[in-house]
Amino acid sequence: MVDGANIMVVDDEEIVRDLLVDALTEQGHTVHACHSGQQALEAISANGYDLVLLDIGLPDMDGFHTMAGILEKSPDTPVIMITGDATIESAVGALKSGAYDFLRKPFQLEMLQKTTSNALKFKRLDRARRASEAALRESEERFRTLVENSLIGICIIQNNRIIFQNPEQKRFYGKLAEKPLNKLVSYVHPDDLEKIIAAYHQLIAEESGSVEAHFRFYPSGSRGKDVEFRWVQCRASLFHYQGEDAILLNAMDITRSKELEHILRVKSKMISLGRVAAGIAHEIRNPLTGINSYLYTMEDLLTLDELSSEDLQVMKQIVEQMQVASNRIESVIKRVLDFSRPGAPTMSLMNANQPMEDAMKLSAVTLRKKQIQVKASLEKQLPECYGDAHLIEQVILNMIDNAVKAMQIKDDTRVLRLRTYTKNNGIYLVVSDTGAGVPAGIREKIFDPFFTTETDGSGIGLAICQRIVNDHGGNIKMSGNRWGGATFTIELPIDKRVDSR
Ligand SMILES: Nc1ncnc2c1ncn2[C@@H]1O[C@H](COP(=O)(O)OP(=O)(O)OP(=O)(O)O)[C@@H](O)[C@H]1O
Ligand SMILES: [Mg+2]
Structure with a gap:
């Protein structure tokens, strides 16, 4: 059932007109009656109608002309032609001229109700379709504006080809479209190629999610011809585009940073x-x-x-x-x-517990003399890693030496804690003390060569430690601890084999 609509009835025969008005009013519609074509055209200009019922044989102008005038003024209004002529030609003629449907006189009220209700439904659906098309156009426009004005290069890869590039992507990378992906290899810095291929395989293997990488890129694709490369930060995500798997690439020029x-x-x-x-x-x-x-x-x-x-x-x-x-x-x-020029590390597979235990043994006498209690907790199943056990032992000895000096000035319980553990592809060696800790103001200087707060220190210990650990591809971090002292944490990579210098 269609809600009450605004309908115009155009018929010169009073009986038919009144019949239509009564029947449609009964159905809940608001009805406006006209008896000539001219009157109908004036009325349609003044009011918008949801539906027009139009007699084909009007005295002043024929129904086809009237309909043409109505559709010109109000193209969205469906028109139902009423014809007294029972031939199929007149019906076809009405539809060809743009009528939504036709009714043949004499008609049953039931038929009138069915035809008007269909026309009104059509009108309502047509309006909804137009509204959603307009909304879709607007949202497409909004996204197009966003994508075209974005400072991030956006492109879509499908079936190993670049099928879309936004202007920023074209500006920065040049016109890559139409080139198969394997041709783009020459655009990537050779040192970054392996990384990019690995990221691509990871993305494909996971079949969802996204990967990120930063790499060097030759915008003209002419690497090796003394061309400047640019740095790119790139995120690739899998998505569905026009019914097929595709990769969405967001890339930002990070050369300046x-x-x-x-x-x-x-x-x-x-x-x-x-x-x-x-x-x-x-x-x-x-x-x-x-x-x-x-x-x-x-x-x-x-x-x-x-x-x-x-x-x-x-x-x-x-x-x-x-x-x-x-x-x-x-x-x-x-x-x-x-x-x-510290001794070149001789890398071999080692268990990092070993240098920790050796350093402990070597300092045992000193620690006992200084009344320092040692608490060690070394992970039993520590994976092996590449390193120079002798140099790592030196690092731990330096740290124990610093811890001893730091605890010497405190009278309360002196505890040295040594710990090893593994996490996220890294091996961690931790040396903690209950000394006075490192004041915030000097934390960033303690690894500088010659920085010392000791009267007899040379300030070279931690600088050497950092040098050695960096040569192992690892890093050292200093933090405070709950005993008020200092904690030094050394991280060594498990799977990275750093070449000896
Ligand atoms: N465990 C610690 N607790 C408190 N401060 C520390 C600790 N370890 C290092 N520091 C601070 O960092 C400074 C630099 O340490 P580093 O080992 O490089 O030199 P140093 O011990 O003073 O001299 P050297 O090691 O050459 O004999 C120390 O002087 C000290 O101020
Ligand atoms: Mg030292």
């Missing part, structure tokens, strides 16, 4: 280098000042005509002191060289 990252790294290296230089200068200046003042004293003595045995004694002492000072300078230089 990579450049800034590099500048920052260089800057921080320069700052570290500055600190190192200041450290070396500081270490060398004291003995050098000593040597200079001894030289002056010696010069004074040599101006004397004759040297007494006492003077000779003084000269001997001066030479000895100068030797001490020069040895000190030599040891500084040696430490600097040790740092810049």
Whole structure:
């Protein structure tokens, strides 16, 4: 049942007109009656109608002309033609001219009700269809605007071909469309190719989700011809496009941020280098000042005509002191060289518990003397990893040495905790103490060469530790702990075999 509609009835025969008006009003519609074509055209311009019932034989103009006028003014309004002519030609003629349906006089009321109800339903569905088409067009337009103005390059790959590229993608990558994927290999930096292929296989194998990678890319595809590459951050996701599997690629040009990252790294290296230089200068200046003042004293003595045995004694002492000072300078230089050229690691499969236990044994006497309790918890099933056990032992020894110094100044219970465990493809070696911890203000400096807070320290221990662990492809982190002391955590990769330098 269609709700009450606004209907126009056009018929010059009063009896028929009244019959139609009464019947349709009875059905709940609002009905407007006209007796001529002209009147109907005026009425349709003034009001919108949901439906028109139109007699074919009007006195002033024939029904086809009237219908043409109605449809011109209100194309969405369905028209039902009423014809007194029972021939099939007149019916076909009505439909061909654009009528929705036709009724032949005389008609049953039931037929009238059925035909009008169908026409009104059609009108309602037609309106809904137009509204959803408009909404679809609007949403397509919105997405098109978003995609076309996006600063992120977007492209769609299907059947191993790029089938869509947005303007940013074309601007940055050039026109890649139409090229089969394997031809795009020449656009990727050779060092990143393996990574990209692995990410692609991972995406395909998982059959859902997405993968991310960053890599170097030659926009013109002419790698090797001395062309600058760009850095790209890319996310690939599987999705369904036009009934088939496809890959959606979002890619962003991160060349600028990579450049800034590099500048920052260089800057921080320069700052570290500055600190190192200041450290070396500081270490060398004291003995050098000593040597200079001894030289002056010696010069004074040599101006004397004759040297007494006492003077000779003084000269001997001066030479000895100068030797001490020069040895000190030599040891500084040696430490600097040790740092810049530590022994090359000899990598082999090792169990990281081994260097931990060896370091514990070596420090056992010192720890006992300093009344430090040791609590070790080493994971029994620790996977093996590549490394130089001897160098890792040195790292642990340095850390134990620092922990001992840190706990020395505290009177309460002194506990050194050593722990190993494995997590997420990494092996972790942890050294914790109950010392005073590292104050927040110096945390970022403790790994710098020559940074020390100890009067007799050279500040090279942690710098060497970091160097060794980095050479293993791992890293060291320092944090506070619940005993108020410091915790150093070394992470070594399990599956990465870092080549010996
Ligand atoms: N366990 C720790 N607790 C508190 N502070 C620490 C700890 N380990 C290191 N530090 C801080 O970091 C600084 C640098 O340590 P690093 O081992 O590099 O040098 P150092 O111990 O002072 O001298 P060196 O190791 O060359 O004899 C230390 O002087 C100290 O201030
Ligand atoms: Mg140290």
